[in-house]
C-alpha cells in the first residue's frame with residue numbers, strides 16, 4: 001500500500017550559461033545557503049537538489065549545474081535530456097555571456113524542445129560596471145519569450161524566486177497532464193441539467209476520488225515520478 005506522503009513530484013532543471021556567470025554559486029546558494037568568492041570552474045556536470053512546497057505539495061527540484069566553458073559542450077549536452085525547466089544565466093559584467101544567451105537557448109531546445117525557461121541576469125550587485133542596459137536585457141527576454149530575473153547570488157537577492165517560479169510553472173503543467181489522463185479514463189454521461197456549464201459542453205464529467213495506488217500509477221504514466 002502506497003501512502004500519500006510517499007508520492008512525490010520531481011522536477012529536473014538545467015542551469016546553463018557561459019563560464020563564470022555564477023551558475024554553481026546560484027545552485028550552492030539555493031541548496032546549501034552558502035556563497036564562495038573563489039571561482040572554481042565546473043568540470044562537466046554537477047548536481048544538487050532541494051525540496052520546496054508548492055500549493056501544499058512537496059516538490060523536489062533537481063538542479064543540474066552544467067559547465068559553461070566551451071570545452072565541456074559535448075559532455076554537458078547529454079545531461080539536458082529530460083529537463084523540464086531551464087535557467088539561462090548571464091553576468092552583468094560580461095558582455096560575451098549576454099551575447100551567448102540565444103545560443104544557450106537553442107542548445108537546450110535542441111535536446112528538450114520548448115520547456116519553461118527563465119533568463120537570469122546575475123551579479124546585479126555590480127550594476128555600476130554593467131555592460132548591458134536594462135532595455136537591452138528586457139528586449140532580449142521579450143524576444144526569447146521568457147521571464148527575466150535579476151539576481152545577486154552574492155547578496156542573496158531574488159535567487160529563490162527563480163526556482164519557485166519555475167517549479168510553480170512545472171507543477172501546473174504536471175497537474176494539467178494528470179487531469180488530462182484522468183479525464184480520458186473517466187465515464188461521462190450526456191447532459192441532463194440544462195444550467196450546467198462545462199468545457200466539454202453537453203457532457204458532464206463524473207469525477208471520483210482516485211485511489212492512492214491509482215494516483216501513483218497516473219503520475220507514473222505522465223512520467224512525473
Ligand SMILES: Nc1nc2c(ncn2[C@@H]2O[C@H](COP(=O)(O)OP(=O)(O)OP(=O)(O)O)[C@@H](O)[C@H]2O)c(=O)[nH]1
Nearest residue numbers: 019020021022023024025037041042068123153154
Ligand atoms: N559579485 C558577484 N560575484 C558573483 C556572483 N555570483 C557568483 N559570483 C562569482 O563569480 C565567480 C564564478 O562563479 P561560478 O558560480 O563558479 O560560475 P559558473 O557559472 O558556475 O562557471 P562555470 O562552472 O565555469 O561554468 C565566482 O568567483 C563567484 O564568487 C554575484 O552575484 N556577484
Ligand SMILES: [Mg+2]
Nearest residue numbers: 023024041042
Ligand atoms: Mg560552475
